[in-house]
Amino acid sequence: MAVQNEITYAQAVRDAMREEMARDPDVFLMGEDIGVYRGAFGVTQEMYREFPGRVIDTPIAEAGFVGVAIGAAVEGMRPIVEIMFSDFISVCFDMLLNQAPKMHFMFGGKVQVPLVVRAAAGCGTGAAAQHSQSLEAMLCHIPGLKVVAPSTPYDAKGLLKSSIRDNNPVIFLEEKTLYRTKGLVPDHDYTIPLGQADIKRTGSDCTLVTYGRMVPTCLSAANTLLKEGISCEVVDLRTLLPMDKPAIFESVKKTKRLLIVHEAVKTGGLGGEISASVAESDAFYYLDAPIRRLAAWDTPVPFSAVLEKGVLPDEEKVCAAVRELMG
Amino acid sequence: MNKELASRLLLKMMLIRRFEENVQYYFTLGMIHGTCHLCIGEEATAAGTCLALEKDDDMFATHRGHGAAIAKGIDIRRMMAEIFGRSTGVCKGLGGSMHIADKDVGVLGANGIVGPSMALACGAAMAHKMRGEKRVAAAFFGDGATNEGIFHESMNLASIWKLPVLFICTNNTYGMSTHISKVMADTEIEHRAIPFKMKACTIDGNDAELVYETVRAARAEILEDPQPILIVENTYRISGHSKSDGNLYRTKEEISAWKEKDPIRTFAGRMEAQGILTKAETDALWAEADEKIRAAVDFATQSPYPKVEDLYDSVYAE
Structure with missing residues (x-):
């Protein structure tokens, strides 16, 4: 051990x-x-x-x-x-x-x-x-x-x-x-190959594709949602370039719903790339709901704590977005 | 100046001149696409500097880098093939005129951006110093680059870290069309070394012998006592900036006056006057240069084009 x-x-x-x-x-x-x-x-x-x-x-x-x-x-x-x-x-x-x-x-x-x-x-x-x-x-x-x-x-x-x-x-x-x-x-020497996503939590109803700080946020949201009977799969990309797109497609085919969550602003963000990649793949045929992106507002990051929190995705916003996707 | 060195300097300059003339010719014929920045008139800076370096030394060039690459010892046939966009090119047709490189002979790249060669050369020099290797790095840059922030950052870093790097400023007095007098309060570029407590000198960059001796001495000095040195080589670009140049910013008289100071003709004339080379010998060197460039053009034009299907294999290293 x-x-x-x-x-x-x-x-x-x-x-x-x-x-x-x-x-x-x-x-x-x-x-x-x-x-x-x-x-x-x-x-x-x-x-x-x-x-x-x-x-x-x-x-x-x-x-x-x-x-x-x-x-x-x-x-x-x-x-x-x-x-x-x-x-x-x-x-x-x-x-x-x-x-x-x-x-x-x-x-x-x-x-x-x-x-x-x-x-x-x-x-x-x-x-x-x-x-x-x-x-x-x-x-x-x-x-x-x-x-x-x-x-x-x-x-x-x-x-x-x-x-x-x-x-x-x-x-x-x-x-x-x-x-x-x-x-x-x-405590032993180990490496993780670049370009491999990690399923941080398996689930069956909705895929959350995310990375960085939004991973713990999505995991918390998944816990909350499970209590409501919604099972989320959290895909942590880990490497953004090259991106492990097969892992995304596989998860989407399983859950049939996709929410992309990132802290970066929405316009021109990776959410667009991920969304388009799914739309171009055969995973698209499996979707039961439109793809949804949850990202920061398209503003510079504001100073006031209230404003900073306001523009960012958080657990509550993730939960709300998933509920909408579940219709 | 011994006969052997005189011949080497002269042949390098002649090869550069003929190389550039041929590139210009085939460019005009539409057989070379893209753009080219020729260094006709500046051959002594390239040949004098690079022959004073050893094969193991690193050299980082500018966008006007054909001459430096040839002088440092790149395979002329494969360099010509690169400019023709062929798979046999030194960069397999991926780089072209502005990115000529061959690490095997210490040509670490021409650069399409003005200035970064200096920081990159500092890094190579740092690697040499950390490993205790007896090698130097040289960065070519133009007068225009000395107004870039990276010039000042690199001068500072090289100075505080005592890096064995040679900063070679080929001062042709024009940043594209803009004369240094319009963009520098003090046009003595050498003065820009003062705040960095760096040794610096300014020389006639059209005198191949002087360039060679200056760089050779500087190289020996920084190997002995690691530190950067700035050498300003005053020269003149007879050719235009690039294919778009209408020469609207300078006079025919100015260009003619500098043609009188042609680095190849003046050096050959001096060697003949001093009895180091005969007229027959300099003529033979021209013939040799002609033959080598002709062979390079033949090699390039007979080489296959690269395949677009293979392109993704070239983006990342294993």
Whole structure:
């Protein structure tokens, strides 16, 4: 029987990095205030002591240090870059749009970019419009990138290890409100392949496709709905690019109803992509109700706690949407 | 300057000139599609710089990168095939003129975006330094790139982390059509190294020998004592910016004056005057360049086109 420890999401991320740095001397870490400050969200903690010279505090120059990480990756290193808030991807976007994801392709396959960009994403912290966004759809629009958004400590550790070992640039979105959540993680080395969804709960009446922070929200909603006799299946995508569409289709064929839930704004969000993919597949013929998307309002994230809660999906809204789908 | 080095420098410059002239010709015939940024007139910056590097050194080029790639040692036939969009191209037809690359000879890519070459080169230099390798990275960029934020971020990072990187500014005085005097309060690009406490120099980029000696010395220095150095190579783009260029921003007199400073003719003339190469020998080098480029065009035009069915296999690495 494998030993399991209850640890936080933040520790799971940290343990994945520590273990990979111990097994591979090419792995190193760069970012703003990840050394003695211990990281803006306390993810890196004492790593700068454990790995001298391999946990590098950078100037506030995201384009510069992400570019440096890409150059080092091209030369065979495996850098992990921390972007303090995923919103700051805006100031290094050339690197994540035109450079890292294109080099393997446009250089005819001779160059690899084994880079991980970790970024704290999502809202719920009252940090307002420039520190709360969910930008995954924009990133999933870039062939050559991989985009990961784990919801549990177990998934975070296993997926981060796979991301570090992957030979492509991976954007690893860590939900900042999940950092302190706890879960069981085995103490042996394990990885979770990128591109595989996980059925977090099986059910027969309605499929909830979601990821990141909305996974616990959907699981709570599923509990509530079960008491009303509605059985929900919760599909956690875990990796957003490449997306495990077969897992979605299979679940939809079983439950015949689909609700997509994400924290990102609705317009141009992944809900549209998922919905269209189902509509284009044979799963469409199984649907007993129209596909439904539940997402944040199409506004910047507001500051006031009342407003922030107001624009976001929550358990109550998920329950209401499912009830409507059940007709 | 010994005979062997003089011949190598001259041949590289001649190959670049003939390569560009042929690209221009086949472009005009409609046999090459897309766009091309030619470096006619700037051959000494490419040849002098890249011959001063070793094969293991990394070189990151600009959108005007044909010359640097040729000088660094890329296979000319496969590079020509790339520009013709063929499957035998150095990038299998996926990159084209603006993304010429071959990691095997340290050509880590021309770049369609102005500026990022500098940060990427810093990263390669960081990898070399972390592994204790005796290699350097060089980043080419133009005068225009020095107004980009990434220039200043990269200069700062290289300086504080003491990265063995050579910043090679090919200053042709025009960002596309815009003269540096319109976009810089101080047009001495070398001065931009001062706030970063970085060594810098400005040289005649049309003097292949001077470029070679300067870069060679800088390379030795940063291997001994890891640090970045900025070298501003003043030169001039005789060719237009790209196919859309109507030369409305400069005079015929200006272009003619710079043609007098043609880097190939001046270098060949000096080598002949100094008795290092004979006229017959420089003529033979032209003939060799002609023959190699002709063979490259033959190879390219006889090569098959890539298949679109295979494209998805190229997006991600294993």
